[in-house]
Amino acid sequence: MTETAASQENHYFNRAGWLRASVLGANDGIVSTASLIAGVASAGVPVSDVLLAGTAGLVAGAMSMAAGEYVSVSSQADSEKADLAREAQELRTQPEFERQELADIYVQRGLDPDLARQVAEQMMAKDALATHARDELGITMASKPRPIQAALSSAASFTVGAALPLAAVVLSPQSWITINTTVASVIALGLLGGMSASTGGAPITRAVMRVTFWGAAAMAATALVGALFGTTIS
Numbered sequence: 409m410t411e412t413a414a415s416q417e418n419h420y421f422n423r424a425g426w427l428r429a430s431v432l433g434a435n436d437g438i439v440s441t442a443s444l445i446a447g448v449a450s451a452g453v454p455v456s457d458v459l460l461a462g463t464a465g466l467v468a469g470a471m472s473m474a475a476g477e478y479v480s481v482s483s484q485a486d487s488e489k490a491d492l493a494r495e496a497q498e499l500r501t502q503p504e505f506e507r508q509e510l511a512d513i514y515v516q517r518g519l520d521p522d523l524a525r526q527v528a529e530q531m532m533a534k535d536a537l538a539t540h541a542r543d544e545l546g547i548t549m550a551s552k553p554r555p556i557q558a559a560l561s562s563a564a565s566f567t568v569g570a571a572l573p574l575a576a577v578v579l580s581p582q583s584w585i586t587i588n589t590t591v592a593s594v595i596a597l598g599l600l601g602g603m604s605a606s607t608g609g610a611p612i613t614r615a616v617m618r619v620t621f622w623g624a625a626a627m628a629a630t631a632l633v634g635a636l637f638g639t640t641i642s
């Protein structure tokens with residue numbers, strides 16, 4: 409029973425983690441691009457300039473997400489690799505100490521010393537490094553960090569989010585650009601927030617209120633700056 413249940417749970421967990429990362433990327437794309445557009449449009453520049461700024465914001469944001477994610481996941485992978493190398497070395501040089509260390513961990517988790525010793529021996533006979541990685545270091549071999557994949561997926565989800573306010577610019581008459589972009593973006597933020605809250609089993613209303621409030625606040629702030637700056641330079 410345990411093997412199937414554990415792997416199903418693991419799949420569910422991976423999917424939830426993947427979904428959360430995508431929603432986060434899309435959120436970022438919507439908020440930053442919509443705020444940029446609101447700021448530039450409020451300064452009273454031509455539509456072509458608003459589009460140019462929005463597109464540059466999309467590209468810059470996607471690149472920055474990809475680079476940030478790549479660096480962070482790579483360094484996580486490096487430190488896991490170093491931990492595993494150290495553990496493998498210790499298993500070679502002091503196997504008896506390592507077996508006792510593992511048994512002590514199982515005792516802490518509630519097993520009798522004799523049983524803990526037996527469990528440690530049998531687990532280590534099968535795959536000593538995987539056992540120590542999981543039970544001592546908390547590293548599961550199944551969920552290896554993948555820097556390239558993480559970079560590509562966060563850049564992609566940011567791009568999808570950023571495309572929405574850009575589409576609102578293209579589809580709006582000039583005098584409606586700021587209002588249409590912000591309203592469409594706040595609605596999309598609310599939908600995304602509600603979706604991810606319901607997937608994670610969190611209270612939906614609170615999640616929607618929080619994400620729409622802060623999204624609207626970001627857009628209002630840049631619109632204000634744009635309006636002030638636009639008045640100053642023109």
Ligand SMILES: [Zn+2]
Nearest residue numbers: 506509540544
């Ligand atoms: Zn160990």
